[in-house]
Amino acid sequence: MSKVAQYQLDEYYYHYPAVASVVTSHADGKNNAMAVAWHTAISRKSPIYGVAISPKRFTHGLIVASGEFVVNFVPWEKRELVAKVGGCSGSEVEKFLAFGIVTASGKVVQAPVLADAYAAYECRVMERRAMGDHDLFMGSIVALHWDKEALSKDSMLDPGQAHPVLYLGGDYYATAKGNVLLDRAALAKGTAGPMR
Numbered sequence: 560m561s562k563v564a565q566y567q568l569d570e571y572y573y574h575y576p577a578v579a580s581v582v583t584s585h586a587d588g589k590n591n592a593m594a595v596a597w598h599t600a601i602s603r604k605s606p607i608y609g610v611a612i613s614p615k616r617f618t619h620g621l622i623v624a625s626g627e628f629v630v631n632f633v634p635w636e637k638r639e640l641v642a643k644v645g646g647c648s649g650s651e652v653e654k655f656l657a658f659g660i661v662t663a664s665g666k667v668v669q670a671p672v673l674a675d676a677y678a679a680y681e682c683r684v685m686e687r688r689a690m691g692d693h694d695l696f697m698g699s700i701v702a703l704h705w706d707k708e709a710l711s712k713d714s715m716l717d718p719g720q721a722h723p724v725l726y727l728g729g730d731y732y733a734t735a736k737g738n739v740l741l742d743r744a745a746l747a748k749g750t751a752g753p754m755r
């Protein structure tokens with residue numbers, strides 16, 4: 560190993576890959592979608608989810624106006640959609656029309672849920688904090704959507720069934736397929752094997 564320490568940084572992407580999600584929003588009769596890799600769970604009870612969005616994004620204004628957003632987790636088959644919605648602005652492109660995005664109505668919020676998502680969190684903004692060049696929107700999860708077939712019996716993503724979109728930075732993506740699940744009992748016995 561040949562490690563480098565750096566104290567001046569313009570960019571830092573060494574924590575990638577990160578699951579790329581599609582954040583949808585709605586305000587003033589307009590729907591929008593953007594790619595978001597900077598997102599995280601913040602609290603389990605109460606369920607709170609955070610997304611870091613630059614004020615430069617068209618989405619930013621829609622979330623501020625509506626106080627709502629949806630985080631959609633789409634499968635590998637939809638990676639081009641992630642790149643497309645992450646590659647242009649809703650201020651110029653009607654993305655749902657341009658990219659033929661199929662939606663389902665949100666149960667609680669106005670922002671659309673993507674029909675192709677294997678999971679989605681409908682969120683209502685609790686707080687917005689300016690953090691450097693991004694704003695962190697912290698949202699209370701008010702509805703949860705998930706595809707039974709994409710999840711294992713333990714409610715974990717089954718990479719044999721649904722392949723997440725992993726963002727590597729730039730225009731690069733990867734996925735995880737058919738990984739091996741380690742559980743404590745199997746680990747102890749040395750028999751850890753495939754999920755199903």
Ligand SMILES: Cc1cc2nc3c(=O)[nH]c(=O)nc-3n(C[C@H](O)[C@H](O)[C@H](O)COP(=O)(O)O)c2cc1C
Nearest residue numbers: 593594595596597612613616617618645647648649
């Ligand atoms: C895979 C991927 C992940 C991205 N993650 C973020 C992010 O976490 N936060 C952010 O502000 N922009 C992120 N972007 C950039 C926005 O998706 C991009 O600027 C988009 O065009 C904004 O759309 P809008 O102006 O319609 O909101 C990402 C782009 C890509 C391709």
